[in-house]
Amino acid sequence: MMRRLLPVVLLVAAGSLAAAEFTPLDRAEAQRLLSADKHRQPTVVTLWSSDCGYCKANLKLLSSLTRNNRKLRVITVAAEPESAHLWPMLSRYGLAGPHYAYGSDSPEAIAYAIDPNWGGELPRTFLFDGAGRKERISGVLTAPAIEKATGLRF
Amino acid sequence: MPGMAKATRQELGASAVFAPDGSLLVVTKQGEHVMLYRSSDDGKSWSAPTAVNAQPEQISADGENRPKVAFAADGGLLVSWTRPLGKPYSGAIRLARADDGQRFSPPLTVHKDPAEITHRFESLLTTPDNKVILAWIDKRDLEAAKSGKKAYRGAAIYAAVSTDGGRSFQPEHKLADHSCECCRVTSAIDADGAPLFMWRHVFEPNERDHALARLKPDGTVESVxxxxxxxxxxxxxxxxxxxxAVDERGVRHAVWFNQKDGAGRVFYGRLAAGSGIAVEGQRQVGGPRAAHADMAVAPGKLAIAWKEFDGERTQLRGLMSADGGDSFSEIALAATDxxxxxARVVRRQDQLFVFWRTEKEGFRLFPLP
Known part of the structure; x- marks a missing residue:
C-alpha cells in the first residue's frame, strides 16, 4: 500500500515546491523590504516583469556579480502575479533569492509601498549598502553603478 | 456583476464603445475567450455575455494590451486582440467581425508575417469610408538585426489596412522603426480625415518621447x-x-506619461501641426501618482480621465474643458480598494462618459457633465 502511494506523495510534494518559488508580496511586506534599516548587508532589490526585456539584462548582470562577490544579496520582485511562465524566466539566472511576486493586494498599493515616486517603469532597482544608504535606479544597470551604491567590488 | 474578478487575480483590461442604438458594449477576457457584454441602461444591468472567438485561444488583457471594440462604417462590429503565442513577448493580432453585431465570424490574423515574434499592442481605427486600420508593435526588424548581429533601437510599428470593413486585410507595412516595446498605441482621425497613430518612441540615443504618424488615404505613411x-x-x-483625440475644429489633443526633470507625470498638450509638431498648452494632469490617462472629445468639450493612488485607495478622477483645453475643471468620479x-473615456453623440472596470465593483459607467 505504502509503495503504491509513494509516487503520488512525491508528486504532490514536488507540486507544492514549484508553487512556492515566489513569496506573494503585499503592501506591508513591500514596505519592510524597501526599508534601508532592514538591510544589514549590501543588497539589491530588483523589480522585473515577464514583459520587460531590459530586466533580463539586469538579472544576468546581477547573477554574474553574485558569483564574483558572495557578499552581494539579490532579492527579486516580479511586478505581476505569479503565473506558470514566471519561474522558468527567472530560474535560468540562478539567483538564490528570496523571490517575490505581486500577491493579492492591490497592485497600486504594493507599488506605492515599494516607492511612492515610482511611475511603474521597469527595470526599477533599489540598492542598499547595508549601512542605511539606499539608491534607486530605473533602467539598465552597470557594474560600476552597483559598486558605487553597494560599496562592494566585483 | 459582470467584470468582477474571481478568486485568482485575472487580467482586467477592457474596452468600451457605444453602439449606434445607444447601448454600451464592453469587451474583456474570460479564460481563452474574448467576451462581449451589452448594457441598454448605461451600465446598470448587463446582458449575458457573447463569446467573440468560438474556438478558445490565449488572449492578452492587461491594461496596456487589452481587447478593443469598434464599429466599421458599414455597421459591422469589430473586436481585436493580441493572441500570445508560445515564446515570450510573442503574439499575433487578431480581429473578429459580426455583421449583425451579434454573431462573429472566426477571427483572422491581420498580418501575413507568421513568425512567432512580437506583434502586440494593437490599436484599432475605423474610418468613414469603411476602412479598418490596425497598427501594432512589431519586432521583425529587431529580430532581423539580431540575426545579423546588428544593434536595433526598440521595436517597430506596422499597420494593416482593410477596405472592406475588416473582412480582409492588405499585406501589412511599416509605419516607423524604433518604437518603444510595450506601451499601448493610440489612434484618431485628423481634421482632413487622415488616419493618425501615436505611440511612445525611442529617439536617439534612448529618449522615450512620443511619435505621431499621419497616414495617406491608402494607409501608407505620409509623415512621422x-x-x-x-x-x-x-x-x-x-x-x-x-x-x-482630434476635436471638431481639427485641434489635436493628447495625454501621455513621461518623466520630466526627474519626476514621472501625466501631461496634457495640443499637438499643433506644421513642419514639426509644437506642443501647446502642456500642463500636468493630476498629482504625482496620476497614471494611465485616457481622453475623448465631443462637440464643445474635452474630457480626460485617469487613476491616482492616494496612499490607501485608487481614485478615478476627471478633467473637463469647454474651451478647447485652455482651462479645465477637475472632478472626483470614484475610488476602489x-x-x-x-479608465476609458467613451462618447455617445454629444455626451462623454468614463468607463472603469475594477476587481471589486466590476463594470462602471460615469456620465460626465
Whole structure:
C-alpha cells in the first residue's frame, strides 16, 4: 500500500515546491523590504516583469556579480502575479533569492509601498549598502553603478 | 456583476464603445475567450455575455494590451486582440467581425508575417469610408538585426489596412522603426480625415518621447513626427502609453506619461501641426501618482480621465474643458480598494462618459457633465 502511494506523495510534494518559488508580496511586506534599516548587508532589490526585456539584462548582470562577490544579496520582485511562465524566466539566472511576486493586494498599493515616486517603469532597482544608504535606479544597470551604491567590488 | 474578478487575480483590461442604438458594449477576457457584454441602461444591468472567438485561444488583457471594440462604417462590429503565442513577448493580432453585431465570424490574423515574434499592442481605427486600420508593435526588424548581429533601437510599428470593413486585410507595412516595446498605441482621425497613430518612441540615443504618424488615404505613411519633447532617457519599459483625440475644429489633443526633470507625470498638450509638431498648452494632469490617462472629445468639450493612488485607495478622477483645453475643471468620479483597469473615456453623440472596470465593483459607467 505504502509503495503504491509513494509516487503520488512525491508528486504532490514536488507540486507544492514549484508553487512556492515566489513569496506573494503585499503592501506591508513591500514596505519592510524597501526599508534601508532592514538591510544589514549590501543588497539589491530588483523589480522585473515577464514583459520587460531590459530586466533580463539586469538579472544576468546581477547573477554574474553574485558569483564574483558572495557578499552581494539579490532579492527579486516580479511586478505581476505569479503565473506558470514566471519561474522558468527567472530560474535560468540562478539567483538564490528570496523571490517575490505581486500577491493579492492591490497592485497600486504594493507599488506605492515599494516607492511612492515610482511611475511603474521597469527595470526599477533599489540598492542598499547595508549601512542605511539606499539608491534607486530605473533602467539598465552597470557594474560600476552597483559598486558605487553597494560599496562592494566585483 | 459582470467584470468582477474571481478568486485568482485575472487580467482586467477592457474596452468600451457605444453602439449606434445607444447601448454600451464592453469587451474583456474570460479564460481563452474574448467576451462581449451589452448594457441598454448605461451600465446598470448587463446582458449575458457573447463569446467573440468560438474556438478558445490565449488572449492578452492587461491594461496596456487589452481587447478593443469598434464599429466599421458599414455597421459591422469589430473586436481585436493580441493572441500570445508560445515564446515570450510573442503574439499575433487578431480581429473578429459580426455583421449583425451579434454573431462573429472566426477571427483572422491581420498580418501575413507568421513568425512567432512580437506583434502586440494593437490599436484599432475605423474610418468613414469603411476602412479598418490596425497598427501594432512589431519586432521583425529587431529580430532581423539580431540575426545579423546588428544593434536595433526598440521595436517597430506596422499597420494593416482593410477596405472592406475588416473582412480582409492588405499585406501589412511599416509605419516607423524604433518604437518603444510595450506601451499601448493610440489612434484618431485628423481634421482632413487622415488616419493618425501615436505611440511612445525611442529617439536617439534612448529618449522615450512620443511619435505621431499621419497616414495617406491608402494607409501608407505620409509623415512621422516627434510629438513630445520631455526627453525621458531610460533603457527600460514605461508600460504607459498615450491617448489622442482630434476635436471638431481639427485641434489635436493628447495625454501621455513621461518623466520630466526627474519626476514621472501625466501631461496634457495640443499637438499643433506644421513642419514639426509644437506642443501647446502642456500642463500636468493630476498629482504625482496620476497614471494611465485616457481622453475623448465631443462637440464643445474635452474630457480626460485617469487613476491616482492616494496612499490607501485608487481614485478615478476627471478633467473637463469647454474651451478647447485652455482651462479645465477637475472632478472626483470614484475610488476602489482593489486592483483596477485603466479608465476609458467613451462618447455617445454629444455626451462623454468614463468607463472603469475594477476587481471589486466590476463594470462602471460615469456620465460626465
Amino acid at each position: 513626427q516627434r510629438a513630445t519633447f520631455d526627453r525621458w532617457k531610460v533603457d527600460g519599459c514605461p508600460h504607459h502609453g498615450p491617448s489622442l 482593489g486592483a483596477s483597469d485603466q
